[in-house]
Amino acid sequence: MNNLANSLRHQGQLDEAATMMRGVLEKRRRILGEEHPSTISTMNNLTNSLEHQGQRDEAATMMRGVLEKRRRILGKDHPDTISTMNNLANSLRHQGQLEEFISILIESNLFDL
Template sequence: MNNLAVTLEDQGQLNEAAKMKKEVVEKMKRILGEEHPDTISAMNNLAVTLRDQGQIDEAAKMKKEVLEKRRRILGEEHPDTIRAMNNLAGTLKDQGQLNEAAKMLEEVVEKRRRIHTLEEQRRI
């Protein structure tokens, strides 16, 4: 269903895609649970579509929830958590919350640098 929703989105059928992605999220929550990685990914996918539809506030709310879950489940330094921060920062920028977006992006850059440095040190 999610793949079909993505295809519909690619065809410009945002309303139908959003409707289908909402159904995917609801089913995943019911079947896999709210904390399952696939459920959280489906929430992020829906948030992207909502943002594309111009529903910026709803998208930001959902992306904040995605980030909170990623932090709690995966930790602050996990690549998926950092990616969720980056995604939320973009939506905050769209909302006009430029200071908050910039602060979050600075944190993303700092975490990516620190992780990259650690990876380089392990290789030596």
């Protein structure tokens, strides 16, 4: 279901993808738990779907949760953590939240002043 939802998103079927991803997330939370890597990955995928739908506030809020979990579980230098930081930074940039955008870039070493 997770893979199908991602395929739907890539095909531009954003509403169907987000709905399916929410279902996957609910099941993974219930079965695997909130901090299981697969649950966190699904949360991340849902943020991508929301971002593509233009629901940037909800996406950014959820991305912050994904980032917090990945930092704590995987560490700040793990590629998945850094990827999430990059995604959140881009989302914030699109929302005009430039101060937080720059802060995340500096913290992640994606941008060096």
